[in-house]
Amino acid sequence: MLKELSILTGGDGVGFQSAPEQQSLQPAELKPVNVSINSIDELMLFFESLNYTPENFHGGNKSVPRITFDAVGEGWRSVSDQLPVKQKKMVFFRLMTPLVLLANEKVLQERQQVMSAPLDDAELIALAVKYKVISNPTQPLLASHRQALLERVDILPPSLVLAQAAKESGWGTSRFTLEGNALFGQWDFNGNGMEPKQKRQGMGRYGLARFETPLASVEGYLLNLNTHSAYYKMRQLRAQSRHANQMITGTALAGTLDRYSERGHAYVEMIRKMIRTNKLYLADEAYLNDDMPLHLLTRTN
Numbered sequence: 585m586l587k588e589l590s591i592l593t594g595g596d597g598v599g600f601q602s603a604p605e606q607q608s609l610q611p612a613e614l615k616p617v618n619v620s621i622n623s624i625d626e627l628m629l630f631f632e633s634l635n636y637t638p639e640n641f642h643g644g645n646k647s648v649p650r651i652t653f654d655a656v657g658e659g660w661r662s663v664s665d666q667l668p669v670k671q672k673k674m675v676f677f678r679l680m681t682p683l684v685l686l687a688n689e690k691v692l693q694e695r696q697q698v699m700s701a702p703l704d705d706a707e708l709i710a711l712a713v714k715y716k717v718i719s720n721p722t723q724p725l726l727a728s729h730r731q732a733l734l735e736r737v738d739i740l741p742p743s744l745v746l747a748q749a750a751k752e753s754g755w756g757t758s759r760f761t762l763e764g765n766a767l768f769g770q771w772d773f774n775g776n777g778m779e780p781k782q783k784r785q786g787m788g789r790y791g792l793a794r795f796e797t798p799l800a801s802v803e804g805y806l807l808n809l810n811t812h813s814a815y816y817k818m819r820q821l822r823a824q825s826r827h828a829n830q831m832i833t834g835t836a837l838a839g840t841l842d843r844y845s846e847r848g849h850a851y852v853e854m855i856r857k858m859i860r861t862n863k864l865y866l867a868d869e870a871y872l873n874d875d876m877p878l879h880l881l882t883r884t885n
Contacts, residue, residue: 616652616879624663624675631678638674641866647873651682652799653880656765661757673862676755679880680746680798685872687802688739691810698733711737716811735823736810743834743864745802747855748844750862764794768805814843834859834868 621627631637634649664672694711701708703725712718715736717729752769753761760766770793795801809815817840825832838855845851859865 614877616877618879618881620881646870648682648685648870649875650872650877653882654797655882656756656761656798657882658762664757672755676750677746680749681742681867681870683799683802684742684745685870686799687806689872691737691739691806695737698730698737735819738822740806741832741834741837742867742870743859744837746864746867747858751855751858760792765798765801766792766794767798767801770804770808
């Protein structure tokens with residue numbers, strides 16, 4: 585059952601070229617084809633049928649299918665304990681990488697809109713609110729607002745996203761991942777979050793944010809890093825690298841995320857080590873193919 589399979593596996597990030605300011609993007613308009621998978625063996629065969637294997641990837645084929653799935657299955661924790669570590673990681677990364685690329689693709693589409701839309705465009709104003717450049721949608725946008733948006737509406741190296749997903753979700757086995765597709769340990773202060781067993785003092789009323797799907801969790805993570813004041817250093821380094829047309833890496837950006845965890849610099853080094861150990865930097869060279877989107881059913885099988 586895919587209820588036993590749906591999780592993500594991370595990689596290691598090394599060299600992610602800042603995406604060009606203008607590029608053709610395929611809109612995610614096609615309705616995905618649903619696919620039922622009933623075992624790990626079937627999932628492996630599914631990957632092979634798409635030529636989406638570690639062997640092909642390491643051999644130079646960086647094309648990634650447009651795969652999504654609707655939940656991390658309840659049985660994954662027990663199933664993953666029985667798998668060899670290498671296979672467990674492979675399953676996680678094979679499922680997770682498409683989500684990261686899809687989330688980045690959506691951000692790039694928003695970025696193109698930021699660059700081209702007139703300042704009075706309603707959708708541009710909505711983006712300014714979404715990315716917390718303005719708080720009131722009736723506020724007129726200025727050229728400075730567009731510049732602020734360009735610093736925020738930008739992508740992240742897949743290597744970094746995969747490493748944090750693996751770390752924060754315990755390779756997809758954490759209670760919050762299973763209960764609410766929470767892959768990155770994001771907090772919720774609106775009273776809708778999942779209650780942690782041990783709450784931090786002085787934080788007020790909070791919980792762990794829940795998401796409808798794993799893809800929504802990745803999108804929420806990108807929005808968090810692109811808007812929260814704690815990650816200003818990351819956005820600044822990314823913008824500087826883009827302006828200089830320099831390569832930006834997951835390990836470099838990880839160095840700016842000392843406020844993501846109470847562990848500070850130790851957390852940064854852990855993420856960097858995860859990128860190196862799992863060769864996640866190879867994921868920074870990956871790209872989505874133009875084939876039909878596929879959706880793995882995990883709630884009903």
